[in-house]
Amino acid sequence: MTLTQSSPRAATTRPGAPAGRRRGHRRAGIGTLFVTPYLLYVLAVFAIPLGYTVWISFHRFYFTAPGAHAPSPWVGFANYRDVLTDPVVGRSFLNIGIFLVINVPLTVVLALVLATALNAKMPFRSFFRAAYYLPYITASVALVAVWQFLFGSDGLVNHALGGLAPDPSWLVNTHLAMPMIALFVTWKQLGFFVMLYLAALQNVGKDLYEAASVDGAGPVRKFWSITVPGVRPATTLVTVYAIVTGANLFSEPYLLTGGGGPDNSSTSPVLLMYQKGIEQGHPDFAAALGVVLVVLVLAVSLITRKLSERGN
Protein backbone atom coordinates (compact mmCIF):
# COMPACT_ATOMS: atom_id res chain seq x y z
CA MET A 1 0.00 0.00 0.00
CA THR A 2 2.76 2.41 0.93
CA LEU A 3 4.28 1.88 -2.48
CA THR A 4 1.41 3.64 -4.19
CA GLN A 5 3.14 6.91 -3.25
CA SER A 6 6.38 6.12 -4.98
CA SER A 7 5.37 6.36 -8.60
CA PRO A 8 8.26 7.46 -10.76
CA ARG A 9 6.03 9.53 -12.99
CA ALA A 10 4.54 11.81 -10.40
CA ALA A 11 7.74 13.84 -10.21
CA THR A 12 8.37 14.11 -13.92
CA THR A 13 4.98 15.52 -14.88
CA ARG A 14 4.57 17.94 -12.00
CA PRO A 15 6.41 20.86 -13.67
CA GLY A 16 3.20 21.32 -15.62
CA ALA A 17 4.41 21.36 -19.17
CA PRO A 18 1.22 21.18 -21.24
CA ALA A 19 2.47 18.26 -23.29
CA GLY A 20 3.46 16.39 -20.17
CA ARG A 21 0.10 17.01 -18.56
CA ARG A 22 -1.76 15.87 -21.61
CA ARG A 23 0.33 12.73 -21.71
CA GLY A 24 -0.34 12.27 -18.00
CA HIS A 25 -4.08 12.32 -18.64
CA ARG A 26 -3.77 9.87 -21.47
CA ARG A 27 -1.71 7.53 -19.31
CA ALA A 28 -4.17 7.82 -16.44
CA GLY A 29 -6.85 6.61 -18.83
CA ILE A 30 -4.62 3.72 -19.81
CA GLY A 31 -4.15 2.67 -16.17
CA THR A 32 -7.90 2.49 -15.68
CA LEU A 33 -8.21 0.60 -18.95
CA PHE A 34 -5.57 -1.94 -17.88
CA VAL A 35 -7.29 -2.81 -14.58
CA THR A 36 -10.82 -2.85 -15.98
CA PRO A 37 -10.82 -6.56 -16.97
CA TYR A 38 -9.63 -7.51 -13.48
CA LEU A 39 -12.28 -5.34 -11.83
CA LEU A 40 -15.00 -6.84 -14.03
CA TYR A 41 -13.75 -10.29 -13.01
CA VAL A 42 -13.88 -9.43 -9.30
CA LEU A 43 -17.35 -7.98 -9.81
CA ALA A 44 -18.64 -11.10 -11.59
CA VAL A 45 -17.00 -13.72 -9.39
CA PHE A 46 -16.90 -12.08 -5.94
CA ALA A 47 -18.99 -8.93 -5.54
CA ILE A 48 -22.18 -9.95 -7.36
CA PRO A 49 -22.27 -13.50 -5.91
CA LEU A 50 -21.66 -12.09 -2.42
CA GLY A 51 -24.54 -9.64 -2.76
CA TYR A 52 -26.68 -12.30 -4.42
CA THR A 53 -26.10 -14.84 -1.65
CA VAL A 54 -27.17 -12.28 0.98
CA TRP A 55 -30.28 -11.50 -1.08
CA ILE A 56 -31.18 -15.18 -1.58
CA SER A 57 -30.70 -15.86 2.13
CA PHE A 58 -33.59 -13.49 2.99
CA HIS A 59 -36.00 -14.95 0.41
CA ARG A 60 -37.74 -18.21 -0.35
CA PHE A 61 -35.80 -19.17 -3.47
CA TYR A 62 -36.34 -21.92 -6.03
CA PHE A 63 -34.23 -23.16 -8.91
CA THR A 64 -35.95 -22.52 -12.20
CA ALA A 65 -35.11 -23.36 -15.77
CA PRO A 66 -33.04 -20.69 -17.54
CA GLY A 67 -35.35 -17.86 -18.57
CA ALA A 68 -38.28 -18.89 -16.35
CA HIS A 69 -38.88 -16.92 -13.15
CA ALA A 70 -40.62 -18.12 -10.01
CA PRO A 71 -41.65 -15.62 -7.33
CA SER A 72 -39.16 -15.29 -4.47
CA PRO A 73 -41.05 -13.94 -1.44
CA TRP A 74 -39.21 -12.14 1.37
CA VAL A 75 -38.99 -14.39 4.44
CA GLY A 76 -36.83 -12.34 6.81
CA PHE A 77 -34.59 -14.46 9.00
CA ALA A 78 -36.48 -17.73 8.42
CA ASN A 79 -33.60 -19.31 6.48
CA TYR A 80 -31.13 -18.32 9.17
CA ARG A 81 -33.41 -19.83 11.82
CA ASP A 82 -33.55 -23.06 9.82
CA VAL A 83 -29.77 -23.11 9.47
CA LEU A 84 -29.04 -22.42 13.13
CA THR A 85 -31.53 -25.01 14.43
CA ASP A 86 -30.48 -27.77 12.01
CA PRO A 87 -28.66 -30.51 13.95
CA VAL A 88 -26.60 -31.52 10.91
CA VAL A 89 -25.34 -27.94 10.55
CA GLY A 90 -24.37 -28.11 14.22
CA ARG A 91 -22.53 -31.34 13.55
CA SER A 92 -20.68 -29.80 10.61
CA PHE A 93 -19.47 -26.95 12.83
CA LEU A 94 -18.41 -29.44 15.50
CA ASN A 95 -16.48 -31.23 12.75
CA ILE A 96 -14.59 -28.02 11.92
CA GLY A 97 -13.70 -27.92 15.62
CA ILE A 98 -12.41 -31.52 15.53
CA PHE A 99 -10.50 -30.67 12.38
CA LEU A 100 -8.83 -27.63 13.99
CA VAL A 101 -7.97 -29.43 17.23
CA ILE A 102 -6.07 -32.08 15.26
CA ASN A 103 -4.79 -30.12 12.28
CA VAL A 104 -3.33 -27.01 13.94
CA PRO A 105 -1.10 -28.59 16.63
CA LEU A 106 -0.01 -31.41 14.34
CA THR A 107 0.88 -29.00 11.53
CA VAL A 108 2.76 -26.63 13.83
CA VAL A 109 4.78 -29.38 15.54
CA LEU A 110 5.61 -31.45 12.45
CA ALA A 111 6.34 -28.46 10.21
CA LEU A 112 8.59 -26.89 12.83
CA VAL A 113 10.45 -30.17 13.42
CA LEU A 114 11.02 -30.75 9.71
CA ALA A 115 11.93 -27.12 9.04
CA THR A 116 14.51 -27.06 11.85
CA ALA A 117 15.96 -30.34 10.60
CA LEU A 118 16.18 -28.88 7.07
CA ASN A 119 17.71 -25.60 8.23
CA ALA A 120 21.37 -26.61 7.91
CA LYS A 121 23.80 -27.97 5.39
CA MET A 122 22.44 -31.47 4.90
CA PRO A 123 22.96 -34.12 2.28
CA PHE A 124 19.97 -34.46 -0.12
CA ARG A 125 18.49 -31.23 1.16
CA SER A 126 16.71 -30.33 -2.07
CA PHE A 127 15.45 -33.90 -2.38
CA PHE A 128 13.79 -33.63 1.04
CA ARG A 129 12.29 -30.25 0.22
CA ALA A 130 10.82 -31.60 -2.99
CA ALA A 131 9.48 -34.73 -1.26
CA TYR A 132 7.65 -32.68 1.38
CA TYR A 133 6.17 -30.35 -1.16
CA LEU A 134 4.87 -33.00 -3.51
CA PRO A 135 1.44 -33.66 -1.90
CA TYR A 136 0.77 -29.91 -1.74
CA ILE A 137 0.87 -29.53 -5.53
CA THR A 138 -0.94 -32.78 -6.34
CA ALA A 139 -4.68 -32.99 -7.06
CA SER A 140 -6.81 -33.91 -4.03
CA VAL A 141 -8.78 -36.40 -6.08
CA ALA A 142 -5.66 -38.43 -6.91
CA LEU A 143 -4.44 -38.39 -3.32
CA VAL A 144 -7.87 -39.24 -1.89
CA ALA A 145 -7.90 -42.29 -4.19
CA VAL A 146 -4.62 -43.56 -2.71
CA TRP A 147 -5.66 -42.86 0.87
CA GLN A 148 -8.90 -44.71 0.35
CA PHE A 149 -6.91 -47.65 -0.96
CA LEU A 150 -4.40 -47.48 1.93
CA PHE A 151 -6.95 -47.05 4.73
CA GLY A 152 -9.79 -49.15 3.28
CA SER A 153 -11.22 -52.06 5.27
CA ASP A 154 -9.05 -54.42 3.25
CA GLY A 155 -6.20 -51.96 2.80
CA LEU A 156 -2.49 -52.07 3.44
CA VAL A 157 -2.66 -50.24 6.79
CA ASN A 158 -5.16 -52.71 8.24
CA HIS A 159 -3.18 -55.66 6.91
CA ALA A 160 -0.06 -54.27 8.57
CA LEU A 161 -1.88 -53.69 11.86
CA GLY A 162 -3.45 -57.15 11.85
CA GLY A 163 -5.53 -57.56 15.02
CA LEU A 164 -4.98 -53.91 15.97
CA ALA A 165 -6.93 -52.59 12.97
CA PRO A 166 -9.95 -50.53 14.02
CA ASP A 167 -13.39 -52.00 13.45
CA PRO A 168 -15.24 -50.49 11.63
CA SER A 169 -12.29 -49.39 9.52
CA TRP A 170 -10.80 -45.87 9.52
CA LEU A 171 -12.92 -44.12 6.92
CA VAL A 172 -16.26 -45.71 7.85
CA ASN A 173 -15.83 -45.37 11.61
CA THR A 174 -17.95 -42.67 13.30
CA HIS A 175 -15.11 -41.72 15.65
CA LEU A 176 -12.27 -41.89 13.13
CA ALA A 177 -13.70 -40.47 9.89
CA MET A 178 -13.25 -36.78 10.79
CA PRO A 179 -9.80 -37.27 12.40
CA MET A 180 -8.76 -39.09 9.19
CA ILE A 181 -9.81 -36.06 7.14
CA ALA A 182 -7.79 -33.84 9.47
CA LEU A 183 -4.81 -36.17 9.08
CA PHE A 184 -5.13 -36.24 5.30
CA VAL A 185 -5.24 -32.44 5.04
CA THR A 186 -2.30 -32.10 7.45
CA TRP A 187 -0.28 -34.48 5.29
CA LYS A 188 -1.28 -32.78 2.04
CA GLN A 189 -0.46 -29.24 3.20
CA LEU A 190 2.49 -29.87 5.51
CA GLY A 191 5.10 -29.19 2.81
CA PHE A 192 3.80 -25.67 2.34
CA PHE A 193 4.14 -24.95 6.05
CA VAL A 194 7.60 -26.56 6.26
CA MET A 195 8.72 -24.04 3.62
CA LEU A 196 6.96 -21.26 5.51
CA TYR A 197 8.73 -22.11 8.76
CA LEU A 198 12.01 -22.54 6.90
CA ALA A 199 11.64 -18.99 5.58
CA ALA A 200 10.67 -17.75 9.04
CA LEU A 201 13.73 -19.41 10.59
CA GLN A 202 15.98 -17.36 8.29
CA ASN A 203 14.68 -14.24 10.01
CA VAL A 204 15.61 -15.46 13.49
CA GLY A 205 18.96 -13.81 14.22
CA LYS A 206 21.87 -16.23 14.58
CA ASP A 207 23.45 -13.81 17.06
CA LEU A 208 20.55 -14.52 19.43
CA TYR A 209 21.54 -18.19 19.56
CA GLU A 210 25.17 -17.24 20.08
CA ALA A 211 24.32 -14.79 22.86
CA ALA A 212 22.15 -17.43 24.53
CA SER A 213 25.01 -19.94 24.32
CA VAL A 214 27.32 -17.44 25.99
CA ASP A 215 24.73 -17.03 28.74
CA GLY A 216 24.75 -20.79 29.19
CA ALA A 217 21.29 -21.55 27.80
CA GLY A 218 20.77 -25.19 26.80
CA PRO A 219 19.23 -26.39 23.53
CA VAL A 220 15.72 -26.73 25.03
CA ARG A 221 15.82 -23.25 26.49
CA LYS A 222 17.06 -21.80 23.20
CA PHE A 223 14.33 -23.53 21.24
CA TRP A 224 11.52 -22.21 23.47
CA SER A 225 12.93 -18.73 24.07
CA ILE A 226 14.31 -17.92 20.63
CA THR A 227 13.00 -20.22 17.90
CA VAL A 228 9.34 -20.43 18.95
CA PRO A 229 8.77 -16.66 19.39
CA GLY A 230 10.84 -16.02 16.28
CA VAL A 231 8.51 -17.98 14.02
CA ARG A 232 5.25 -16.77 15.60
CA PRO A 233 3.97 -14.99 12.44
CA ALA A 234 4.19 -18.32 10.59
CA THR A 235 2.29 -20.04 13.40
CA THR A 236 -0.47 -17.44 13.16
CA LEU A 237 -0.67 -18.10 9.45
CA VAL A 238 -1.02 -21.85 10.08
CA THR A 239 -3.98 -21.15 12.35
CA VAL A 240 -5.69 -18.77 9.95
CA TYR A 241 -5.15 -21.14 7.01
CA ALA A 242 -6.50 -24.05 9.06
CA ILE A 243 -9.70 -22.14 9.86
CA VAL A 244 -10.21 -21.23 6.22
CA THR A 245 -9.43 -24.79 5.07
CA GLY A 246 -11.73 -26.30 7.70
CA ALA A 247 -14.59 -24.07 6.64
CA ASN A 248 -14.00 -25.00 2.99
CA LEU A 249 -13.60 -28.78 3.17
CA PHE A 250 -15.45 -30.43 0.33
CA SER A 251 -13.49 -32.97 -1.75
CA GLU A 252 -12.28 -34.81 1.36
CA PRO A 253 -15.65 -35.48 3.06
CA TYR A 254 -17.35 -35.95 -0.31
CA LEU A 255 -14.86 -38.50 -1.67
CA LEU A 256 -12.68 -39.83 1.16
CA THR A 257 -15.49 -40.58 3.61
CA GLY A 258 -18.26 -41.10 1.06
CA GLY A 259 -20.37 -37.94 1.41
CA GLY A 260 -19.63 -36.89 4.98
CA GLY A 261 -20.38 -40.29 6.43
CA PRO A 262 -20.89 -42.35 8.45
CA ASP A 263 -24.02 -40.69 9.88
CA ASN A 264 -22.78 -37.17 9.05
CA SER A 265 -19.82 -37.72 11.38
CA SER A 266 -17.48 -36.17 8.82
CA THR A 267 -19.80 -33.73 7.07
CA SER A 268 -18.65 -30.18 6.40
CA PRO A 269 -20.49 -26.88 5.86
CA VAL A 270 -19.55 -26.63 2.17
CA LEU A 271 -20.64 -30.25 1.62
CA LEU A 272 -23.95 -29.37 3.30
CA MET A 273 -24.31 -26.32 1.08
CA TYR A 274 -23.95 -28.62 -1.90
CA GLN A 275 -26.32 -31.30 -0.57
CA LYS A 276 -29.01 -28.89 0.66
CA GLY A 277 -28.64 -26.25 -2.02
CA ILE A 278 -28.12 -28.23 -5.18
CA GLU A 279 -29.03 -31.88 -4.53
CA GLN A 280 -32.12 -31.20 -2.43
CA GLY A 281 -33.07 -27.88 -4.06
CA HIS A 282 -32.97 -25.48 -1.10
CA PRO A 283 -30.59 -22.76 -2.32
CA ASP A 284 -32.04 -20.30 0.21
CA PHE A 285 -30.97 -22.52 3.11
CA ALA A 286 -27.53 -22.99 1.53
CA ALA A 287 -27.16 -19.24 0.95
CA ALA A 288 -27.91 -18.47 4.61
CA LEU A 289 -25.38 -21.11 5.66
CA GLY A 290 -22.83 -19.53 3.31
CA VAL A 291 -23.37 -16.07 4.83
CA VAL A 292 -23.03 -17.44 8.38
CA LEU A 293 -19.82 -19.16 7.32
CA VAL A 294 -18.24 -16.11 5.65
CA VAL A 295 -18.98 -14.00 8.74
CA LEU A 296 -17.59 -16.66 11.09
CA VAL A 297 -14.44 -17.28 9.06
CA LEU A 298 -13.63 -13.57 8.78
CA ALA A 299 -14.35 -12.99 12.48
CA VAL A 300 -12.29 -15.93 13.72
CA SER A 301 -9.29 -15.19 11.51
CA LEU A 302 -9.43 -11.54 12.56
CA ILE A 303 -9.51 -12.52 16.24
CA THR A 304 -6.61 -14.96 15.74
CA ARG A 305 -4.50 -12.26 14.10
CA LYS A 306 -5.31 -9.75 16.86
CA LEU A 307 -4.52 -12.24 19.63
CA SER A 308 -1.18 -13.19 18.14
CA GLU A 309 -0.27 -9.54 17.57
CA ARG A 310 -0.91 -8.92 21.25
CA GLY A 311 1.19 -11.99 22.02
CA ASN A 312 4.16 -10.38 20.30
Place this chain on the structure above:
Amino acid sequence: MSTTVPTSGAAVPADAPTGSREGRRGRAVRLAVLLVGAVAFLFPFYYMVVGSLRKVTAGDLSSAAPSGLTGGNYSAIDGALSLGRSLVNSGVMTAGVLLCTLVLGVLAGYALARLEFTGRGGVFAVLLLVQTVPFQLLTLPLYVLVVRDYGLGDNYAGMILPFAINSTAVFLFRQFFLQMPASLFEAARIDGASELRILWKIAIPMARPALLTGALLTFIGPWNEFLWPFLVTKNADMQPLAVSLAGFLSNLQGTVSNPTGALMAGACVLAAPAVVLFLLFQRHFTHTNIDSGVKG
Protein backbone atom coordinates in the same frame (compact mmCIF):
# COMPACT_ATOMS: atom_id res chain seq x y z
CA MET B 1 9.56 -37.12 17.90
CA SER B 2 9.28 -34.04 20.10
CA THR B 3 12.53 -34.89 21.88
CA THR B 4 14.43 -34.30 18.67
CA VAL B 5 13.22 -30.72 18.44
CA PRO B 6 15.54 -29.13 20.98
CA THR B 7 18.60 -30.91 19.62
CA SER B 8 18.02 -29.83 16.07
CA GLY B 9 16.67 -26.42 17.06
CA ALA B 10 19.84 -25.62 18.92
CA ALA B 11 22.14 -26.51 16.07
CA VAL B 12 20.50 -24.06 13.70
CA PRO B 13 23.65 -22.36 12.40
CA ALA B 14 25.18 -24.40 9.62
CA ASP B 15 28.60 -23.76 11.05
CA ALA B 16 28.03 -26.05 14.03
CA PRO B 17 31.23 -27.92 14.79
CA THR B 18 30.57 -30.98 12.69
CA GLY B 19 33.69 -32.69 13.92
CA SER B 20 32.53 -32.78 17.55
CA ARG B 21 30.58 -35.69 18.89
CA GLU B 22 27.56 -33.52 19.64
CA GLY B 23 27.57 -32.07 16.11
CA ARG B 24 27.75 -35.49 14.53
CA ARG B 25 24.94 -36.81 16.73
CA GLY B 26 22.83 -33.76 15.88
CA ARG B 27 23.33 -34.40 12.18
CA ALA B 28 22.40 -38.05 12.53
CA VAL B 29 19.19 -37.18 14.40
CA ARG B 30 18.33 -34.55 11.81
CA LEU B 31 18.89 -36.94 8.94
CA ALA B 32 16.78 -39.61 10.64
CA VAL B 33 13.90 -37.13 11.13
CA LEU B 34 14.14 -36.02 7.51
CA LEU B 35 14.17 -39.60 6.24
CA VAL B 36 11.11 -40.59 8.27
CA GLY B 37 9.38 -37.52 6.87
CA ALA B 38 10.37 -38.34 3.29
CA VAL B 39 9.02 -41.90 3.60
CA ALA B 40 5.71 -40.63 4.99
CA PHE B 41 5.38 -38.17 2.11
CA LEU B 42 6.60 -40.35 -0.73
CA PHE B 43 5.21 -43.79 0.10
CA PRO B 44 1.63 -43.02 -1.03
CA PHE B 45 3.03 -41.82 -4.37
CA TYR B 46 5.09 -44.99 -4.75
CA TYR B 47 2.08 -47.11 -3.79
CA MET B 48 -0.05 -45.26 -6.35
CA VAL B 49 2.41 -45.96 -9.17
CA VAL B 50 2.96 -49.62 -8.20
CA GLY B 51 -0.80 -50.14 -7.75
CA SER B 52 -1.42 -48.71 -11.22
CA LEU B 53 0.96 -51.24 -12.78
CA ARG B 54 -0.01 -54.46 -11.01
CA LYS B 55 -2.25 -57.08 -12.58
CA VAL B 56 -3.93 -57.63 -9.21
CA THR B 57 -4.21 -54.53 -7.06
CA ALA B 58 -5.20 -55.60 -3.55
CA GLY B 59 -4.37 -54.27 -0.08
CA ASP B 60 -2.35 -57.19 1.29
CA LEU B 61 1.24 -56.74 2.46
CA SER B 62 2.79 -58.04 -0.75
CA SER B 63 0.86 -55.39 -2.72
CA ALA B 64 3.63 -52.83 -2.22
CA ALA B 65 6.10 -54.94 -4.18
CA PRO B 66 6.54 -54.12 -7.87
CA SER B 67 5.76 -57.56 -9.30
CA GLY B 68 3.28 -58.94 -11.82
CA LEU B 69 3.32 -55.68 -13.75
CA THR B 70 1.06 -54.70 -16.65
CA GLY B 71 -0.08 -51.62 -18.53
CA GLY B 72 -3.63 -52.97 -18.64
CA ASN B 73 -4.95 -50.66 -15.91
CA TYR B 74 -4.22 -47.63 -18.06
CA SER B 75 -6.25 -48.97 -20.97
CA ALA B 76 -8.99 -49.99 -18.50
CA ILE B 77 -9.34 -46.46 -17.10
CA ASP B 78 -9.15 -45.07 -20.63
CA GLY B 79 -12.07 -47.31 -21.59
CA ALA B 80 -14.10 -46.43 -18.50
CA LEU B 81 -13.88 -42.64 -18.68
CA SER B 82 -12.21 -41.81 -22.02
CA LEU B 83 -8.97 -40.46 -20.66
CA GLY B 84 -8.13 -38.45 -23.77
CA ARG B 85 -11.38 -36.50 -23.69
CA SER B 86 -10.99 -35.80 -19.94
CA LEU B 87 -7.42 -34.63 -20.43
CA VAL B 88 -8.48 -32.31 -23.25
CA ASN B 89 -11.16 -30.82 -20.97
CA SER B 90 -8.67 -30.35 -18.12
CA GLY B 91 -6.24 -28.85 -20.62
CA VAL B 92 -8.73 -26.39 -22.13
CA MET B 93 -9.90 -25.25 -18.71
CA THR B 94 -6.32 -24.78 -17.47
CA ALA B 95 -5.15 -23.10 -20.67
CA GLY B 96 -8.08 -20.67 -20.55
CA VAL B 97 -7.21 -19.66 -16.99
CA LEU B 98 -3.51 -19.33 -17.89
CA LEU B 99 -4.28 -17.17 -20.91
CA CYS B 100 -6.57 -14.82 -18.97
CA THR B 101 -4.14 -14.54 -16.06
CA LEU B 102 -1.08 -13.97 -18.26
CA VAL B 103 -2.79 -11.33 -20.42
CA LEU B 104 -5.36 -9.58 -18.24
CA GLY B 105 -3.53 -10.26 -14.97
CA VAL B 106 -0.25 -8.86 -16.31
CA LEU B 107 -2.07 -5.72 -17.51
CA ALA B 108 -3.58 -5.24 -14.04
CA GLY B 109 -0.26 -5.93 -12.29
CA TYR B 110 1.53 -3.45 -14.55
CA ALA B 111 -1.08 -0.73 -14.04
CA LEU B 112 -0.96 -1.22 -10.25
CA ALA B 113 2.82 -0.98 -10.22
CA ARG B 114 3.67 1.55 -12.88
CA LEU B 115 0.68 3.69 -13.86
CA GLU B 116 -1.17 6.37 -11.98
CA PHE B 117 -4.93 6.48 -12.10
CA THR B 118 -7.80 7.38 -9.85
CA GLY B 119 -8.68 4.63 -7.41
CA ARG B 120 -5.41 2.74 -7.70
CA GLY B 121 -5.18 2.28 -3.92
CA GLY B 122 -8.74 0.99 -3.90
CA VAL B 123 -8.01 -1.55 -6.62
CA PHE B 124 -4.99 -2.77 -4.67
CA ALA B 125 -7.10 -3.13 -1.53
CA VAL B 126 -9.59 -5.18 -3.55
CA LEU B 127 -6.74 -7.38 -4.78
CA LEU B 128 -5.68 -8.12 -1.19
CA LEU B 129 -9.25 -8.64 0.03
CA VAL B 130 -10.13 -11.07 -2.76
CA GLN B 131 -7.23 -13.30 -1.70
CA THR B 132 -8.71 -13.70 1.78
CA VAL B 133 -12.30 -14.53 0.77
CA PRO B 134 -12.60 -18.32 0.40
CA PHE B 135 -14.00 -18.89 -3.05
CA GLN B 136 -15.85 -22.08 -2.04
CA LEU B 137 -18.19 -20.10 0.19
CA LEU B 138 -19.49 -18.31 -2.91
CA THR B 139 -19.99 -21.42 -5.03
CA LEU B 140 -23.72 -21.61 -4.49
CA PRO B 141 -24.67 -18.11 -5.75
CA LEU B 142 -22.00 -18.45 -8.43
CA TYR B 143 -23.58 -21.72 -9.51
CA VAL B 144 -27.02 -20.09 -9.69
CA LEU B 145 -25.62 -17.19 -11.72
CA VAL B 146 -23.41 -19.14 -14.09
CA VAL B 147 -25.66 -22.11 -14.78
CA ARG B 148 -29.09 -20.50 -14.58
CA ASP B 149 -28.66 -16.83 -15.43
CA TYR B 150 -25.71 -16.95 -17.84
CA GLY B 151 -26.58 -20.42 -19.20
CA LEU B 152 -22.94 -21.55 -19.04
CA GLY B 153 -23.41 -25.05 -17.60
CA ASP B 154 -21.39 -27.71 -19.47
CA ASN B 155 -19.45 -24.94 -21.13
CA TYR B 156 -15.72 -24.14 -21.03
CA ALA B 157 -16.39 -20.45 -20.32
CA GLY B 158 -18.42 -21.43 -17.26
CA MET B 159 -15.65 -23.71 -16.05
CA ILE B 160 -12.97 -21.04 -16.50
CA LEU B 161 -14.82 -17.96 -15.19
CA PRO B 162 -14.32 -18.29 -11.39
CA PHE B 163 -10.55 -18.82 -11.79
CA ALA B 164 -10.05 -16.58 -14.83
CA ILE B 165 -7.62 -14.09 -13.26
CA ASN B 166 -5.50 -15.49 -10.44
CA SER B 167 -5.21 -12.71 -7.84
CA THR B 168 -2.08 -14.16 -6.27
CA ALA B 169 -0.42 -14.01 -9.69
CA VAL B 170 -1.55 -10.40 -10.17
CA PHE B 171 -0.03 -9.57 -6.78
CA LEU B 172 3.19 -11.30 -7.83
CA PHE B 173 3.35 -9.43 -11.17
CA ARG B 174 2.78 -6.12 -9.39
CA GLN B 175 5.61 -6.79 -6.94
CA PHE B 176 7.94 -7.70 -9.77
CA PHE B 177 7.16 -4.65 -11.94
CA LEU B 178 7.56 -2.48 -8.86
CA GLN B 179 11.11 -3.70 -8.29
CA MET B 180 12.28 -2.63 -11.75
CA PRO B 181 14.29 0.60 -11.94
CA ALA B 182 12.03 3.60 -12.55
CA SER B 183 14.57 5.23 -14.89
CA LEU B 184 13.92 2.58 -17.55
CA PHE B 185 10.26 3.49 -17.77
CA GLU B 186 10.92 7.23 -17.67
CA ALA B 187 13.41 6.99 -20.51
CA ALA B 188 11.00 5.04 -22.66
CA ARG B 189 8.19 7.50 -21.92
CA ILE B 190 10.34 10.48 -22.84
CA ASP B 191 11.06 8.72 -26.13
CA GLY B 192 7.31 8.66 -26.66
CA ALA B 193 6.76 4.92 -26.36
CA SER B 194 3.18 3.89 -25.62
CA GLU B 195 2.46 2.06 -22.37
CA LEU B 196 1.58 -1.11 -24.23
CA ARG B 197 4.89 -0.95 -26.05
CA ILE B 198 6.82 -0.30 -22.81
CA LEU B 199 5.07 -3.25 -21.21
CA TRP B 200 5.77 -5.53 -24.17
CA LYS B 201 9.33 -4.44 -24.98
CA ILE B 202 10.75 -3.59 -21.55
CA ALA B 203 8.71 -4.86 -18.63
CA ILE B 204 7.70 -8.33 -19.84
CA PRO B 205 11.15 -9.44 -21.05
CA MET B 206 12.55 -8.46 -17.65
CA ALA B 207 9.73 -10.13 -15.77
CA ARG B 208 10.20 -13.61 -17.23
CA PRO B 209 10.93 -15.31 -13.86
CA ALA B 210 7.79 -13.78 -12.33
CA LEU B 211 5.74 -14.78 -15.36
CA LEU B 212 7.00 -18.36 -15.07
CA THR B 213 6.20 -18.51 -11.37
CA GLY B 214 2.80 -16.93 -11.96
CA ALA B 215 2.07 -19.43 -14.72
CA LEU B 216 3.07 -22.39 -12.53
CA LEU B 217 1.01 -21.22 -9.56
CA THR B 218 -1.92 -20.58 -11.84
CA PHE B 219 -1.62 -23.97 -13.52
CA ILE B 220 -2.00 -25.92 -10.26
CA GLY B 221 -5.36 -24.37 -9.33
CA PRO B 222 -7.64 -25.26 -12.27
CA TRP B 223 -5.81 -28.51 -13.09
CA ASN B 224 -6.41 -29.88 -9.58
CA GLU B 225 -9.79 -28.22 -8.96
CA PHE B 226 -12.68 -30.54 -8.21
CA LEU B 227 -15.68 -28.74 -6.67
CA TRP B 228 -16.43 -26.12 -9.32
CA PRO B 229 -16.09 -28.23 -12.51
CA PHE B 230 -17.96 -30.98 -10.67
CA LEU B 231 -20.89 -28.59 -10.21
CA VAL B 232 -21.01 -27.11 -13.69
CA THR B 233 -20.31 -30.19 -15.83
CA LYS B 234 -23.08 -32.75 -15.86
CA ASN B 235 -22.23 -33.98 -19.37
CA ALA B 236 -19.45 -36.62 -19.18
CA ASP B 237 -17.95 -35.29 -22.43
CA MET B 238 -17.22 -31.97 -20.75
CA GLN B 239 -15.78 -33.22 -17.47
CA PRO B 240 -12.12 -32.58 -16.68
CA LEU B 241 -10.08 -35.53 -15.40
CA ALA B 242 -10.42 -34.65 -11.69
CA VAL B 243 -14.21 -34.83 -12.04
CA SER B 244 -14.46 -37.94 -14.20
CA LEU B 245 -11.95 -39.76 -11.98
CA ALA B 246 -13.93 -38.80 -8.87
CA GLY B 247 -17.03 -40.20 -10.60
CA PHE B 248 -15.17 -43.45 -11.21
CA LEU B 249 -14.02 -43.45 -7.56
CA SER B 250 -17.55 -43.13 -6.21
CA ASN B 251 -19.67 -45.27 -8.52
CA LEU B 252 -18.16 -46.62 -11.70
CA GLN B 253 -15.70 -49.05 -10.17
CA GLY B 254 -17.67 -52.21 -10.99
CA THR B 255 -17.22 -51.74 -14.71
CA VAL B 256 -13.61 -52.98 -14.94
CA SER B 257 -11.87 -56.16 -13.78
CA ASN B 258 -9.22 -54.52 -11.56
CA PRO B 259 -11.02 -51.35 -10.38
CA THR B 260 -8.40 -50.29 -7.83
CA GLY B 261 -5.62 -50.69 -10.39
CA ALA B 262 -7.59 -48.61 -12.89
CA LEU B 263 -8.27 -45.98 -10.24
CA MET B 264 -4.56 -45.78 -9.38
CA ALA B 265 -3.74 -45.47 -13.09
CA GLY B 266 -6.17 -42.57 -13.39
CA ALA B 267 -4.71 -40.97 -10.27
CA CYS B 268 -1.20 -41.22 -11.79
CA VAL B 269 -2.35 -39.54 -14.99
CA LEU B 270 -4.09 -36.77 -13.04
CA ALA B 271 -1.09 -36.19 -10.76
CA ALA B 272 1.63 -36.44 -13.42
CA PRO B 273 1.52 -33.01 -15.14
CA ALA B 274 1.70 -31.03 -11.89
CA VAL B 275 4.38 -33.32 -10.46
CA VAL B 276 6.53 -33.10 -13.62
CA LEU B 277 6.22 -29.31 -13.77
CA PHE B 278 7.12 -29.13 -10.11
CA LEU B 279 10.21 -31.31 -10.52
CA LEU B 280 11.34 -29.26 -13.53
CA PHE B 281 10.80 -25.84 -11.96
CA GLN B 282 11.05 -26.58 -8.24
CA ARG B 283 12.74 -23.33 -7.32
CA HIS B 284 10.04 -21.24 -8.98
CA PHE B 285 7.30 -23.02 -7.07
CA THR B 286 8.50 -22.78 -3.51
CA HIS B 287 10.05 -19.34 -3.42
CA THR B 288 7.09 -17.17 -4.24
CA ASN B 289 4.61 -19.22 -2.38
CA ILE B 290 6.52 -18.40 0.73
CA ASP B 291 6.90 -14.74 -0.10
CA SER B 292 3.25 -14.19 -0.84
CA GLY B 293 2.31 -16.38 2.10
CA VAL B 294 4.35 -14.45 4.61
CA LYS B 295 3.26 -11.08 3.30
CA GLY B 296 -0.36 -12.02 2.77
